[in-house]
Amino acid sequence: MTDTPLLELRNITKAFGSVQALSDVNFEVRPGEVMALVGDNGAGKSTLVKCVAGTHAPDSGQILFEGKEVHIHGPKDAARLGIEVVYQDLALCDNLDVVQNMYLGRELNRAQILSEAPMEQHTHETLKTLAVTTIKSVRQPVATLSGGQRQSVAVARAVMWNSKLVILDEPTAALGVAQTEQVLALVRRLGEQGLGVILISHNLHDVFETADRITVLRLGRDVGIYDRRTTTQQTIVEAITAGVPTKVAGIPANAGAES
Amino acid sequence: MLLDIRTGNLGPLPIIVGLIIVVVLFGFTATNFFTSVNFVNLIQESAGTAMLAYGVVFVLLLGEIDLSIGYVAGIGALIVAELQLPGSGHQLNGILAMLIAVLACAGIGAVQGGIIAFVGVPSFVVTLGGFLIWQGLILNVLEQRGTIIIQDRWINYTDLYIFSHWLGWIIAAIFTALYPISVLYKLIVARGTTIAKQNWYVVGARSLGLAVASFGVVAICNHGKIIKTPEGLPLALLLVIIAFVALTFLAKWTTFGRHVYAVGGNAEAARRAGISVPRIRVLVFALSGAMAGIGGIIFASQVNSVALTFPPGNLLLNAIASAVIGGVSLFGGRGEVRGALLGALLIGTLQNGLNTLNVSNGWIYIVTGGVLLFAVTLDTFARRLQARSGR
Ligand SMILES: Nc1ncnc2c1ncn2[C@@H]1O[C@H](COP(=O)(O)OP(=O)(O)OP(=O)(O)O)[C@@H](O)[C@H]1O
Ligand SMILES: [Mg+2]
Numbered sequence: 119m120t121d122t123p124l125l126e127l128r129n130i131t132k133a134f135g136s137v138q139a140l141s142d143v144n145f146e147v148r149p150g151e152v153m154a155l156v157g158d159n160g161a162g163k164s165t166l167v168k169c170v171a172g173t174h175a176p177d178s179g180q181i182l183f184e185g186k187e188v189h190i191h192g193p194k195d196a197a198r199l200g201i202e203v204v205y206q207d208l209a210l211c212d213n214l215d216v217v218q219n220m221y222l223g224r225e226l227n228r229a230q231i232l233s234e235a236p237m238e239q240h241t242h243e244t245l246k247t248l249a250v251t252t253i254k255s256v257r258q259p260v261a262t263l264s265g266g267q268r269q270s271v272a273v274a275r276a277v278m279w280n281s282k283l284v285i286l287d288e289p290t291a292a293l294g295v296a297q298t299e300q301v302l303a304l305v306r307r308l309g310e311q312g313l314g315v316i317l318i319s320h321n322l323h324d325v326f327e328t329a330d331r332i333t334v335l336r337l338g339r340d341v342g343i344y345d346r347r348t349t350t351q352q353t354i355v356e357a358i359t360a361g362v363p364t365k366v367a368g369i370p371a372n373a374g375a376e377s
Numbered sequence: 378m379l380l381d382i383r384t385g386n387l388g389p390l391p392i393i394v395g396l397i398i399v400v401v402l403f404g405f406t407a408t409n410f411f412t413s414v415n416f417v418n419l420i421q422e423s424a425g426t427a428m429l430a431y432g433v434v435f436v437l438l439l440g441e442i443d444l445s446i447g448y449v450a451g452i453g454a455l456i457v458a459e460l461q462l463p464g465s466g467h468q469l470n471g472i473l474a475m476l477i478a479v480l481a482c483a484g485i486g487a488v489q490g491g492i493i494a495f496v497g498v499p500s501f502v503v504t505l506g507g508f509l510i511w512q513g514l515i516l517n518v519l520e521q522r523g524t525i526i527i528q529d530r531w532i533n534y535t536d537l538y539i540f541s542h543w544l545g546w547i548i549a550a551i552f553t554a555l556y557p558i559s560v561l562y563k564l565i566v567a568r569g570t571t572i573a574k575q576n577w578y579v580v581g582a583r584s585l586g587l588a589v590a591s592f593g594v595v596a597i598c599n600h601g602k603i604i605k606t607p608e609g610l611p612l613a614l615l616l617v618i619i620a621f622v623a624l625t626f627l628a629k630w631t632t633f634g635r636h637v638y639a640v641g642g643n644a645e646a647a648r649r650a651g652i653s654v655p656r657i658r659v660l661v662f663a664l665s666g667a668m669a670g671i672g673g674i675i676f677a678s679q680v681n682s683v684a685l686t687f688p689p690g691n692l693l694l695n696a697i698a699s700a701v702i703g704g705v706s707l708f709g710g711r712g713e714v715r716g717a718l719l720g721a722l723l724i725g726t727l728q729n730g731l732n733t734l735n736v737s738n739g740w741i742y743i744v745t746g747g748v749l750l751f752a753v754t755l756d757t758f759a760r761r762l763q764a765r766s767g768r
Binding site: 194203205209210211214223224225227231232233234235329 | 646
């Protein structure tokens with residue numbers, strides 16, 4: 119594993135009026151790693167992700183992608199770098215079918231005329247490599263899919279573009295047990311395929327099942343990075359709720375898989 | 378598929394059934410409904426409405442509304458009438474005049490769309506403002522000028538030109554060939570992939586239906602020379618069908634059309650997918666304006682003039698009702714261009730048939746309203762079936 123993180127955030131600060139959503143946040147993800155981002159409601163998780171996705175511009179701080187500083191001004195910029203975001207809600211168009219959603223905004227076309235056949239073919243293949251087998255027809259409207267299937271489509275869409283970093287904002291929040299398992303398995307597979315994954319979740323069980331490392335945010339500050347194998351849910355809960363002194367001694371900021 | 382209950386998509390079936398019922402009903406009750414002359418009349422009366430209704434489809438697909446189209450059509454008619462005016466010092470060739478008028482109407486639509494997309498004023502309000510402004514402008518000009526007569530033959534041809542019999546047959550043959558060609562094209566593009574297997578029975582049935590419809594329409598138009606005017610396929614129908622094919626292509630085969638459906642289905646998802654939502658909104662309102670302009674020219678052509686009574690009757694409401702009866706959802710994201718064509722046909726047939734029965738205008742409105750209510754109720758019911766899973 120390389121030492122250069124795939125994504126590195128340095129001293130990111132973001133305020134909405136008087137609300138300090140993020141202050142001096144440092145964060146990183148490595149290739150092939152599932153990095154969980156946890157924290158209480160309003161801790162700043164979604165805001166941090168939106169800075170990376172180009173929805174918000176940070177007030178100050180640096181974003182480094184593959185070691186180089188980048189400026190991301192919108193979803194197109196993020197996509198060009200290979201960053202894809204799967205939002206918990208509002209990610210799919212219910213009136214469109216699976217293929218149409220997979221290619222939304224990036225339809226294959228010749229002189230603006232849609233090339234349906236290769237899109238359909240490639241959708242089939244992507245779903246197959248991700249072992250998403252429960253969807254009967256890729257030509258059925260997304261409205262007819264179950265919550266887990268919809269989430270699978272959203273994840274599949276994110277990885278179809280040779281993306282390097284996939285960000286999932288609470289991908290299992292609305293799902294039942296079986297469907298949650300489906301999506302978590304999918305998330306693990308992404309990591310195994312060498313992608314960097316940021317997983318935002320309130321469910322520590324999910325986090326401990328999938329993540330390699332865990333970053334805890336509290337009130338807009340990063341309070342620590344933990345290695346999943348050497349920490350306990352209890353520690354994480356304490357970090358989320360009470361907060362431990364920032365950057366705890368003994369847990370260097372880059373404590374991770376190779377240590 | 379014609380009928381797909383599972384997705385709550387009734388398709389064009391109910392409206393086709395409705396059309397058949399209406400035609401049979403009038404066929405039995407009205408003496409001069411089932412005549413070739415009346416058929417051509419019906420087409421010439423409905424052509425303008427259909428053009429406006431096409432534009433309405435795209436606006437409704439976005440989940441927006443355009444109340445200004447009736448008077449934007451009036452502006453279009455006014456512009457061609459003024460530009461072709463002999464002895465005005467700025468007399469233009471009719472075709473050029475029409476081009477300018479349609480572009481101007483597209484511009485009007487784009488400005489209204491811009492206010493909606495960039496300022497965020499609801500489309501209902503912006504186009505209601507447009508409704509009043511364009512109405513006022515037309516009033517100001519025509520109160521001073523009186524009726525403007527259109528003499529340019531190209532402009533008057535749009536609604537009134539009649540093709541010779543054999544040209545009618547050739548046009549029927551071309552349209553019959555269109556569908557099989559599109560199927561063939563899809564096959565060629567999908568060659569080498571495992572998808573797009575065609576159900577040849579459906580393809581055959583559709584081709585046959587299209588052939589019967591095309592040649593049947595031309596046969597009726599060509600039939601019977603009752604009055605002095607020669608009967609035949611009216612250019613108005615050809616224009617309506619060309620616009621239908623072109624706009625269906627735009628909606629279903631192009632990235633623009635796909636993005637219209639996406640924005641109407643879920644604007645936030647579209648935005649996050651990198652689609653420029655404001656751009657789509659502006660373009661759709663420009664299209665709506667352009668279609669209104671085309672419709673307005675056709676209406677002016679029908680009476681060879683523009684007068685204070687323009688736009689005729691309930692143009693705006695008929696156009697919106699056509700699209701809605703044709704199954705285009707008011708909530709955005711659902712519907713097809715063909716719905717507007719069928720809806721305009723149904724409304725046109727209803728109003729024409731009731732006219733030949735000498736029914737009062739009051740009853741014509743009441744019946745049209747009843748049909749509209751019924752169609753929307755059916756649509757809402759279909760939506761509820763769709764809501765079974767998800768939203
Ligand atoms: N667009 C905005 N305008 C103003 N304040 C905002 C905006 N977005 C977020 N905030 C504020 O920033 C803070 C962080 O919000 P954020 O959505 O990032 O939290 P979160 O960690 O994602 O919470 P949750 O777990 O509830 O999703 C909150 O105090 C929130 O009110
Ligand atoms: Mg959040």
